[in-house]
Amino acid sequence: IAANFFGPQKNTYIRVSLPAVCFVWQIAMVVLFGVFIRYDEESDEKGWNEFKKSHNITSNIENDFYFRYPSFQDVHVMIFVGFGFLMTFLKRYSFGGVGFNFLIAAFGLQWALLMQGWFHALDPVTGKITIGIESLINADFCCAGSLIAYGALLGKVSPVQLMVVTLFGVTLFAVEEYIILDLFHCRDAGGAMVIHTFGGYYGLAISWVLYRPNLNLSKRLNGSVYHSDLFAMIGALFLWMFWPSFNSAITNHGAGQHRTVINTYLALASCVLTTFAISSMSQKKGKLDMVHIQNASLAAGVAMGTAAELMITPYGSIIVGFCCGIISTFGYLYVTPFLEKKLKLQDTCGIHNLHAVPGMLGGFVGAIVAATATEEIYGKEGLIETFDLTGKFENRTMSTQGGYQAAGTCVAIAFGLVGGVCVGFILRFPIWGDPADDFCFDDEAYWELPEDEETIPPVLEYNNHMVNKHHDTHESQFSLEES
Numbered sequence: 001i002a003a004n005f006f007g008p009q010k011n012t013y014i015r016v017s018l019p020a021v022c023f024v025w026q027i028a029m030v031v032l033f034g035v036f037i038r039y040d041e042e043s044d045e046k047g048w049n050e051f052k053k054s055h056n057i058t059s060n061i062e063n064d065f066y067f068r069y070p071s072f073q074d075v076h077v078m079i080f081v082g083f084g085f086l087m088t089f090l091k092r093y094s095f096g097g098v099g100f101n102f103l104i105a106a107f108g109l110q111w112a113l114l115m116q117g118w119f120h121a122l123d124p125v126t127g128k129i130t131i132g133i134e135s136l137i138n139a140d141f142c143c144a145g146s147l148i149a150y151g152a153l154l155g156k157v158s159p160v161q162l163m164v165v166t167l168f169g170v171t172l173f174a175v176e177e178y179i180i181l182d183l184f185h186c187r188d189a190g191g192a193m194v195i196h197t198f199g200g201y202y203g204l205a206i207s208w209v210l211y212r213p214n215l216n217l218s219k220r221l222n223g224s225v226y227h228s229d230l231f232a233m234i235g236a237l238f239l240w241m242f243w244p245s246f247n248s249a250i251t252n253h254g255a256g257q258h259r260t261v262i263n264t265y266l267a268l269a270s271c272v273l274t275t276f277a278i279s280s281m282s283q284k285k286g287k288l289d290m291v292h293i294q295n296a297s298l299a300a301g302v303a304m305g306t307a308a309e310l311m312i313t314p315y316g317s318i319i320v321g322f323c324c325g326i327i328s329t330f331g332y333l334y335v336t337p338f339l340e341k342k343l344k345l346q347d348t349c350g351i352h353n354l355h356a357v358p359g360m361l362g363g364f365v366g367a368i369v370a371a372t373a374t375e376e377i378y379g380k381e382g383l384i385e386t387f388d389l390t391g392k393f394e395n396r397t398m399s400t401q402g403g404y405q406a407a408g409t410c411v412a413i414a415f416g417l418v419g420g421v422c423v424g425f426i427l428r429f430p431i432w433g434d435p436a437d438d439f440c441f442d443d444e445a446y447w448e449l450p451e452d453e454e455t456i457p458p459v460l461e462y463n464n465h466m467v468n469k470h471h472d473t474h475e476s477q478f479s480l481e482e483s
Contacts, residue, residue, distance in 0.1 A: 010436035012445040017160045017433055022107075025163070029110045036114065036122075040130035067253065068133040074245030075140045077238060079105050083147045085235025086294065087349065091225040093155045095443045100159050101150065104166040105143045111167065112142035115174035120182070137249045144195050145173045149203030149420070151349035155222070155441035156212060158433040168423045169202060176415040179408075185393050185401075186408040187370065187386070189260060190247030192305025192362030193405075197412040200356025204345060205420025210427060211344045217438035222348070229290045236294040243268055243301035247308045252385060256309050263308040264301060267321035271300035274325030282333050289332075295354045296328035302358040306366025306405065310386065311377050320365060327361070328353045348441075356416075363409030371402025 041047035042064050051057070080102060087097030116138055117129030146169035150162060157165070177194045180186050188194050215222075224232070248260035279292040300321035304312075307320070331353030339345040339352065370387070378386055384394075387401055427434075435445045443449055 010430075010434060010439070012158065012433050012435050012439065014158055014160055014433040014446065017431070018158075021160055021163050025107065025167075029114075032114055033110075036117065036127075036129045038128045038130050040132040040135075043132050065133050068137060068249070071245045071249035072133055072137050072140075074242040075137055075249050078242045078246055079140050079143055079147065082235050082239035082242065083144070086232055086239060087151065087154055088235065089224045089228050089232035089291075089294065090155055090221065090348075090441050091223060091228050092221045092442050092444070094228060094231060095447045095449075097154060099447070100162050101147060103159060104146060104150065104162050105140075107163060108143035108146050108166045108170050109136075109139040111170045112139035112174070115170055116142060116177070119174050119178040134250060141191055141195055141249075142170055142173050142177075144191070145169055145199035145202065148196065148199030148351055148355045149206060151351040151355075152203035152207040152347045153210070154348035155218075156207075156210065156215070156346070156348065156434070157427070158435070159446060161427050161432045161434055164427060164432070165206065165423060168419065168426075169199070172202065172415055172419040173198060176412055179411055184404045184408050184411070185388070185396070186306075186405050187309065187366065187388070188306050188363075188408065189249075189251045189309045190264070190301075190305030190362075192302060192307075192359045192366060193409045193412040196302045196305060196355040196359030197363055197409060198359075198416045200351050200354075200359055201413050201416025202420040202423075203351050204347060204356060205417045206424040206427065207347055208343070208345045209421055209424025211346065212437050212440070214437035215346055215440060218440040218442070221441035224290070229294070232294050233290070236298060239298055240268060240272075240301070243298065247301065247305055251309045255382075256386060259311070260308040262314065263312055263317040264304045266314055266317040267300035267304045267308075267324070268298070270318040270321035271325040271328075272297045274322050275299075275329050278326055278329035278333075282329070291350070292329045292332055295350055296325055296332060299324040299328035299354055299358040302355055303362040303365060305359065305362045307362065307369045310366065310369045310373065312365075312369050316369075324358055324361070328358060331357060360409060360413065363412065364406060367402045367405035367409070370405050371399050373398045373401075 038044070039047065041051045048063065052062075055062075083105075084098040084101040087101060088094040090097065113131055113135060114129070116135070117131065120138075121129050121131070121135065123130065143166075146166040149165055149169055153162070153165070173194070176198055180194055181188060186193065244261040244264040247264045248257045251257045251260045275292055275296040276288065279288045279296075280286045283289065303320050303324045304317060308317070312320070332350050335357075336347055336350050336352060339347060345352075373383060373387070375383055383389065383398075387393075387396075387398075389396055435442070439445055
């Protein structure tokens with residue numbers, strides 16, 4: 001029995017494991033929410049009325065909900081529609097892309113409310129976590145790290161493994177976010193460091209540990225068809241349109257949020273042009289590659305995650321976008337094949353070029369912009385507000401802030417790589433129902449598929465029929481010539 005258990009055989013039977021994980025973990029959520037989670041003062045009926053009285057507020061429109069909800073909506077669309085459809089590019093794995101994305105985000109956001117609550121919002125007196133609209137945005141952000149990691153594993157893992165990736169991903173995220181944002185006191189509103197750098201390297205490390213030497217047996221399915229690329233482009237456009245909301249969702253009220261949107265908007269636009277340019281240049285006849293257009297055009301949104309709320313200037317944003325389009329497209333052209341060949345790193349979606357590297361660059365760009373911040377640019381109040389230089393941080397100089405920003409980026413990389421390697425080894429146990437090397441990138445493994453109207457055999461018959469037809473004409477021509 002032991003030999004069977006640890007043997008190399010793969011079995012995608014998840015009828016026991018997936019329902020067990022979903023039921024048990026969801027019941028655990030019910031219990032933990034019951035013990036810890038309560039409404040905050042702006043969502044609690046009694047609390048809000050007392051808050052209004054004490055703050056001399058007459059109108060309900062002052063509630064944080066009306067300020068944050070539009071951003072929350074946009075972020076929520078990005079998580080479920082944007083990320084979900086971006087992963088539908090594989091010809092036989094669209095259900096898995098959008099469906100498993102849905103599953104792990106729905107689990108991840110609940111676990112994130114708890115993990116982030118314990119680190120950021122735990123009331124030491126009552127022992128309760130209070131949640132409001134901003135907690136929901138942060139929980140969505142927290143999920144994003146695990147969804148990014150899924151991009152590297154797309155088509156090669158079972159839904160049970162993805163739930164494990166999310167459980168540990170959210171936990172690691174909450175810890176590194178606490179270190180970077182609270183202990184180091186970095187600014188990272190759009191998550192270039194905490195979300196993209198961490199999620200990117202986390203997914204890459206897991207994928208590296210789960211290397212499949214015979215993945216070429218599934219090579220015919222590791223690609224797109226015309227309509228699957230079109231679906232993925234829908235996801236890409238949702239992400240592209242809403243990225244300014246993503247970066248600005250939790251920034252400071254007023255100028256901070258306004259500036260973040262402008263900076264992200266400009267960077268994204270310039271990134272598209274350089275992506276198209278490099279994609280065309282790289283091909284002998286100058287034809288464009290849809291993979292670059294879907295992915296590299298988003299890299300600027302990632303790279304502006306840290307610096308967007310700082311005074312990077314409009315042309316600075318455009319320069320960041322300009323460089324990102326080039327770097328990310330080059331990544332798809334040369335770095336991904338190199339990683340696969342030399343480092344044995346199979347990265348299905350190319351998250352190395354869309355999240356890991358642009359996120360790291362974004363962290364360092366943010367460090368430079370922070371280190372060069374001065375009172376004449378921001379004003380005294382502006383510096384204090386933008387970098388939250390209050391309490392024990394009020395005497396921090398801007399060069400120190402820049403140093404901590406750079407250190408925060410390194411922490412995110414370290415958490416991603418070390419955490420990913422550990423989780424990867426957990427996922428190597430042969431109990432998770434992951435597919436065999438010749439059964440990857442195929443929805444058949446985990447989904448009931450509708451009968452295709454045009455299945456493959458008729459097409460083949462049609463082709464053979466054409467071959468015979470040519471054959472007949474050749475024969476007749478030949479006989480004519482003979483005669």
